[in-house]
Amino acid sequence: MAASAVQAPHVYATQKYVVRVLGTHVTLQEPLRIQAEKELGIQLIFSPGGDASILHKASTRPGTFDLYEHWSNSIRVLWQAETIQPIEVSRIRYWDEVNGLSKEGRLHPDVNYGQGDAPHQLLYVQADDQLGSRPTQQISFLPYVHNVDSFGYNSRVVPQGIPYETESWAWLLDSRWHGKVAVVNDPAIGLFDLALAAQAAGWIQFEDIGNMTRQEIDQLFARLLPLKQRGHFRGAWGSVPESVEMMCNNEVVIQSMFSPGVAAVNGAGVPCSYAAPREGYRAWHGVMCLSCETSGHTRDAAYEYMNWWLSGWPGAFIARQGYYISNPQRSREHLAAAEWDYWYAGKPASTELTNTFGEISVPTGSVRSGGSYEQRLSNIAVWNTVMNNYEYTLPRWREFLLA
């Protein structure tokens, strides 16, 4: 009896709180869920989905999720929709470790800002309830996973380029790859790939590529639509697996790509080079948002999950699929030296490296395209952005898709 009396409070403490997470396959991975549940003693329900559909769900039905994991371009939508609530900086355990890219828009003061919605501009909840770059104690999202994207190409078909020198977004419009080009189906992302390509090809010069005018948009589509109609583009992919399939099937030789897609294509035996375009990368920043309807113990559990993400293990895990975490040093403890050297330091892999599935994805001696974390993140052309003319781009995008 005495023993059970002593253990009684523990019984109450082990009550599991359920956190529903809405997001994409990029971060909603089973190993993460299992690890988090194990470490946190909470129950996680992952609902992965396509970008557009989860955004729509998140912006319209806040009651269906507790945490929303997506990209920074979703933030304005969600914030305006008021379906998310501010996150208290004081409850983020490793906030001080979060680096300057997320907090200030660049890693170093001597580096140019990327155009468009850099994360720091959306991060802080201002006094007028608007989002801004001036630091406050409330943030609209937890900055965590981020990366730079470019295009991948099948080096068997498309001649291998030199990072930052010959590799160019203009390649996407090269008529040599007619019919074998794809972009991601999202105007807030794919449109920038196309805009960067058009600008690199000299077709058009944008005043501010992160905030295109209607005229610029019209000009861009005036060039893109005939190209699409002529069959230059294979199409637009809606998810990473789709992009992998397209390239592995040789439906595509060059396309917008995400890092895990590139790894998967290489893992499938198709040599896919992830370009380091001389025009700079299109950068994205992961956001983890708290539903406006989540409160109480669930909110506490949600905060625990957010803190867990910056606790090192998840950052190390996600590094193995090529993503960075906003506080890299904590993850370094969870990475082998070879892994750190390859993924973050831009050094050649001293051993074979495995991906998140434990499969060998990096052969010994290979070097990450674009170099180190600093080098890559210092060459950002534009951030994924929901522009003011976002609505204006939608019908044009549709027109492009169906052309």
Place this chain on the structure above:
Amino acid sequence: MKRILNTARTSWSLSRIATRIYAGLGSLSALFIVSIAWCLWGSIQVAGNSRSQLEAHVAVGLIQEVDALVADLHRQVTSFTATGDEATATEARRTGNLLAQKLSDCMGENDHAPTFPHLAKMRKLLASYMENYEQLVAERRRRMHLVNEQLLPLGEEIRDDLDQLATLLRSQSGARYSNLVVRSSKDISAAETASLRYLIEPDSNIARAVLDALDQAAGKLRIILDTSATESHPQAFEIIHKINEFQNVVVRTTQATRGFMAIVNIVMAGEAAEFSYQSKHARKIAEEQLALLTIKNQAQISRTLVVTLSLCATAILIGACVAWLLIRSIVKPVSAITSTLNQLTQGVEVETIPGLERSDDIGDMARAANVFRQRNRQILLDSERLRETNSQYQELLTEFRLLAQEASVANESKSEFLANMSHEIRTPMTAIIGFGEVLLEYTNTPEARDAANTIVRNANHLLEIINDILDLSKIEAGKMTVELVHFDPRELVRDVEKLMRVRADAKNLQLSIDFDPLTPSLILSDPTRVRQILVNLVGNAIKFTELGAVNMRVSCLAEAHIMVFEVTDTGIGMDQAQMEKLFKPFSQADNSTTRRFGGTGLGLSICKRLTTLLGGDISVESIPGLGTSFRAAISGGQTSFENTASIAPPPREELLDARPDHHEGGLLQRLRILLAEDGPDNQRLIGHVLRKAGANVSIVDNGLKAYELAMKSERDGHPFDVVLMDMQMPVMDGYEAVRQLRQASYTGRIVALTAHAMADDRRKCLEAGCDEFQTKPINRHDLVESCRAVIDNPRSNLTSAPSELARS
């Protein structure tokens, strides 16, 4: 030895021609079978391909239908997006279901089809598309609800409230505050207008303008709250709250619009684009597959054609080779051997036989031909010898022919000789018998009578032998001719019975005649020969029968016109061996028979030859100790069945027969007879016989005298009743004398007397003009009867019925 080895060789060894031919034909057949099999296989392949082709065709068609449906769906969705028409929404759902169904049809059962992955993606995309479509419908409804139920009423409400507040403030604190309210109301109006503009043309800037306008409206009211009298505060506060709510509705409307637009323009458009891509590819694959199958099918057809033609060509080639090989290795050698054999057959000398060295059938043939050649050589040598022998034979043959000719001449000479001999013998025999009988008349002592009897009996036997030899030699010399006349067989048989009765009676035997009721009254045959046969058979029967009876039976096989004469006795009979020798000349049943029964043994031989001459045959049945039955069958010619037997008068012979021989003395009473006979013995004998019968006899010794005397007595008015004319006389022979007499219209009876017993002689006599014919040595009884016929038949009748006379 080699031959034996060859035959011992297995019949299926390749060196056999048959095996080679079988091998050649077999390989040809095999090739043809392979060709046919290939053809069939090709056809099956083509059929299979055609089926696949058809399936691919159907698949292409189905995908085209899917494309058409997708176009419909897309139009309906676009239409709904623009109008929000519920009917269109339903229509789009129906199209979606139809499309899903059509896709399932396309996919079918075959998940290995190259189009399958595309179709599977299309199905997945369609499901997602329709799901998103439902969300679109819901989103649009929500947006419309927001606009119609909240946004528009709320704006109106705020303006009304602002109007009331303005009125209130105007009454309380004048124009200053009321103007603020009015301006705030204008801001609201501007926000309303902007939100409507946003609805028409969604734009974040406009949305922000709406919110800004509302902010300004609220800001103006806050000035009132801060500065004005407190009475109006609750109302202003209320309005600010409503403006905040309005802002909220605007944001939600914006969000709904964005969501709505994102679904349509990104998600659904992306899915639609991907769907059409997959569809395009599935179609392309199906079309490529169709084209590929078509090409494959054509290729299969041409391949099958090429291979079949090649096989056929090979078969023809092999056929030609086989033919060439056959010709070279079989036909030519066979032909060579054949021509060699032909040469050998024609007797041409052949030096070498082709193919002798071969080990196959042709070698065998060549060896056989070689044997043939060797034999041929032997035959040539033999035939040379044969030719020599043949010429020898030819010489011999010529010699034989000469001999045969000589023999024939000799035979004729023999016959001539025999004829002469018979005349020469008969003439003295006439005298011997005649005078023997005369001697008997005048002799009374028993010893002398016995001696005279012995002379007469032996002379008669000798005469019998001579007659038989004469007949037989005439038959063998071919001089015996048959003279066919119509006569009554019954009459003839009765004649024979009468003739033979004396002898039968002498042995105390019963002699009887049976006429079959169907015996014809007239047959066509030679009565002289028939009589001769019957006399012979009956004579034999009597001779060999000691006790019992002899029966003559006459019948006719009318259908075949065969007359059958059976003579049956109850005599000693014969065994089989005796019967076999029976008809051979100069043989009796055995030698003892001759001794026991006498006779020449020529009788049955003569009978046999005579029946053959008469178109028939003779047969015998006999049982030793019981009797014998001879059966002579002769051709009866056109027989007649007119029964004359019943109406005919009793035969004359029977009347005559009733007269005893010793009454001969008065038979020729007062008859004047002229006898022309050169032999003095016969003159005396015949003269004696005739005178004894009562006749008045004048005798001359040649034909001329006979002619002259007969004519003289005729002229004198007391002609001779009968002229007996010997045929062979000096000065003028009997033939000539009779001819002249007849030429001189002498009508008296002339009876020929001749020692020539042959039938020719008789015919010659009758042709010369004689009425009757008597052979020498004369039978007294016959002679008297012949002369007496004049009394019964006056002269005028005799000339009109010469055939009747000829019978006797």
